[in-house]
Amino acid sequence: MDNRSRTKEPAIARYAGPCLFAIASLVLAAFPLVPQLFGPGKGKDYPLWFEVGQWVLQGRELYDEQFRFLYTPFAALILAGFSYFGQTGTVVLLTIVNISSWFITIKTSDRLAAEIRPLPWWAPIIPSSLSIFFVYDIFLLGQPNLMLLALMLCGFCLLQVGRPSLAGALFATATAIKAFPITIVPYLVFRRYWCALASMIAFTLVFLLLVPAPFRGFHRNVEELQVWFQGMILSRDENNFSRRPERNWGWKNQSLYVITHRLTRPVHYRTEGSDEEPVFINLIDLGYKGADFVYFCVATIIGLSFIWLTPARRHRTLRSDAAELAILICLVLIGSPVTYSYYFVWLLFPLTVLVYRAVSTTERNVRRRTWTLIGAAMTLFAVGVNSHYLQVAGNSLWATALIVVGLVWHMRLDSSPPSEAKPNIG
DSSP: OOOSOOTTOOHHHHHHHHHHHHHHHHHHHHHHHHHHHHSSOOOTTHHHHHHHHHHHHHTOOSOOSSOOOOSOHHHHHHHHHHHTTHHHHHHHHHHHHHHHHHHHHHHHHHHHTTOOSOOOTTTTHHHHHHTHHHHHHHHHHTOSHHHHHHHHHHHHHHHHTTOHHHHHHHHHHHHHHSSGGGGGHHHHHHTTOHHHHHHHHHHHHIIIIITTHHHHOHHHHHHHHHHHIIIIISOBOSSOBTTOTTTTTSTTOOOHHHHHHHHHSOOOOOOSSOOSOOOOOOSSOOHHHHHHHHHHHHHHHHHHHHHHHSOOGGGOOHHHHHHHHHHHHHHHHHHSSOOOGGGGGGGHHHHHHHHHHHHHOOOHHHHHHHHHHHHHHHHHHHHTTTOHHHHHTTHHHHHHHHHHHHHHHHHHHHOOOGGGOOOOOO
16 A cells, blocks of 8 residues: 555546556557467467476476476476466466566555655656566566566565565565575575575475475476476586576676676677677686686675665664665676576666655755666666677676665665664564
8 A cells, every 4th residue: 555645646646657557568468469369479488488388287398408498397387377278378378477567566666665755646657667678578578577576575565564474485486486586595684584584495495396296296396306406506617507508608698697707707798699709808817717706706795785784773764674675686686697688677676766765855966866876777778778798798787786876875865873763674
């Protein structure tokens, strides 16, 4: 429930947001649905999701030498439910899931932003507008990242209202589908959300080991889970990781891990089906192990800096917690070894926090600097669209870093001395 007054809003304030969301959803839904319903069928990942669901329904193996399916047996079981309704039904249902996830993400972002001041009617529209191309990628490709964000934000909302067990279950669901949300675990330890942590671990094991067992058989499921873990988590060397040697080191991957390797050792970034001569951007050559060491050091520094900069428990407020959670979302995003463009749909919540602060603050300098930072970050995203060189240098990573800088600034501004502290999520 929005805690800002809506009683005397003009009609445009009440209906503009829902109408624009409905129009945008219809337009985005057309990209997968029109080719599927009236054309040769939708491409990208949609046919694979249908095929994987059919594998489960037919009792076939999930993983072979090509390793076409990169997710867990639990994710395959979910796809089987969609695939039961045919290929068209799969595309329709996945599109509905994406629309619902987008709606839930907007609502939970609004709630978690903890903005108690009245906002103009257009303020909640701006974050989705800034993220629209990432949302477009989700609909175009059929990826689940928007759904994963919705699960994580719902989990944070449950933490706020004192339901840590349910929050942990939602975190576990996201982790069991696509492993990278597991990086939230150090944060749960740091903030001592022991119940949420225990629930997340327990439900992750249930989803991975027990839920597929009635359909796949317990021993078969364990074997497939081992194959997935070996292929996706442990498969890593200087030429390959996560079973995608011709893609994961390429220019589309904007993760902190890969950018660090590109800058510290010769990594040919034009590897996707290209016969071109190798092109490198490394500043130094530390070799594979040296680059791994640099990444470990950088990641450790970022993690310790996050701990050092977050307000102490007695200084936390709902507004500082909003910025803190937004920073966490950014760190989980860039902490994934694979971070393609559609992953950055997770910035919808961090952008919501920054936009709300820029709109609501009464201090002119704070407002101007916040808008400038948002503009700089979005410009960095935009200039890399047609430039592989900027993308290989990590334009999206650095844009996210700018957003984190703004969130840290507002987190510190919004924290209070003990006598002024407000209720928080912990």
